C-alpha cells in the first residue's frame with residue numbers, strides 16, 4: 394500500500410519540541426521574536442524604544458503606553474503558562490484527527506474544563522487561519538483542514554510564522 398506523503402512528512406519530535414519550547418523563557422523568546430521580529434514596536438504610537446518593567450510589561454519611551462508580550466493575543470489574560478499553550482498546540486497538531494479534550498487534559502496535567510477551553514480556543518484560531526488559506530486568492534493551495542492543522546513542522550513554528558495563530562486581537566479571556 395502506497396504511503397501518503399503528507400502523513401509521512403517530517404515532523405517535530407517531542408524531544409525536539411521540548412528542547413526548543415520546554416521552558417517559559419524559550420516560549421517567551423519565541424513569542425517576542427514573532428511579535429516583534431526586528432524590534433519592539435509600540436502598539437499605540439509605533440515608537441520602537443521601550444523599557445521593561447516588572448511583571449513582564451514593556452513601556453514605550455515616547456508615549457509611556459504599557460503593553461505585555463501577550464496583550465492582544467490568545468494568551469492574553471491567561472493563567473496558564475506559555476509552555477502549556479505551546480505543548481497544547483503541539484499535541485493538537487500532531488495527529489490527523491487532533492486530540493480529545495480529555496486526552497489533552499491528561500497530557501497537560503490540568504482539568505478537563507481548562508483543556509476543553511484551551512482546545513476550542515486554539516481550534517477556532519486554526520479554523521480562521523484555514524479559512525484565510527481557502528480564500529479565492531489561496532484557492533490553488535486548498536487542502537483538507539487536517540492537513541493544515543497538522544502542519545507539523547510548524548506545530549510551534551505556527552506560532553512564529555503564522556502570526557495568526559496568536560495574533561489578530563483574539564484576546565478571549
Ligand SMILES: [Zn+2]
Pocket residue numbers: 435436437438439440453454455456457458
Ligand atoms: Zn508609544
